[in-house]
Amino acid sequence: MTCSLCNKETLGESHNAHPIGNKECCSECNSSSVIPLRLFLSGLYQNKALVLKTDNSIDFIKPNGTKFELDELQNQVNGYIEVYPLRIPGHIVLVNEEGLIKNMDFNYLASRIFGMKAVGPVMICPEGIFE
Ligand SMILES: [Zn+2]
Numbered sequence: 547m548t549c550s551l552c553n554k555e556t557l558g559e560s561h562n563a564h565p566i567g568n569k570e571c572c573s574e575c576n577s578s579s580v581i582p583l584r585l586f587l588s589g590l591y592q593n594k595a596l597v598l599k600t601d602n603s604i605d606f607i608k609p610n611g612t613k614f615e616l617d618e619l620q621n622q623v624n625g626y627i628e629v630y631p632l633r634i635p636g637h638i639v640l641v642n643e644e645g646l647i648k649n650m651d652f653n654y655l656a657s658r659i660f661g662m663k664a665v666g667p668v669m670i671c672p673e674g675i676f677e
Contacts, residue, residue, distance in 0.1 A: 595671040600651035642666040
């Protein structure tokens with residue numbers, strides 16, 4: 547089968563890629579993205595933020611201190627932060643304020659998972675570690 551996330555051919559087990567789309571994914575994507583994302587969305591990780599990147603990769607970022615400083619947030623979205631009007635209980639969604647002006651790439655992961663029409667990196671931050 548072809549993994550719907552990394553597009554690689556794989557002979558191994560296939561997994562349900564939900565919530566990153568409804569198709570199959572490989573074991574590698576399942577353990578690196580799908581499972582961590584499900585755990586994050588269940589509210590298990592209150593001490594780290596999720597970053598959805600435009601290259602379709604997913605990062606989990608911890609603040610250097612107990613909460614994120616402004617410059618750490620800006621580093622993740624590659625510029626000035628803007629709070630995106632999407633309600634995820636207990637979380638704040640951040641995008642690059644100038645993403646459209648800077649012609650940043652469309653964020654397909656954010657679109658597939660949350661139905662967001664966003665460009666550039668998207669950061670989902672638990673309220674408890676948001677300054
Ligand atoms: Zn894959």
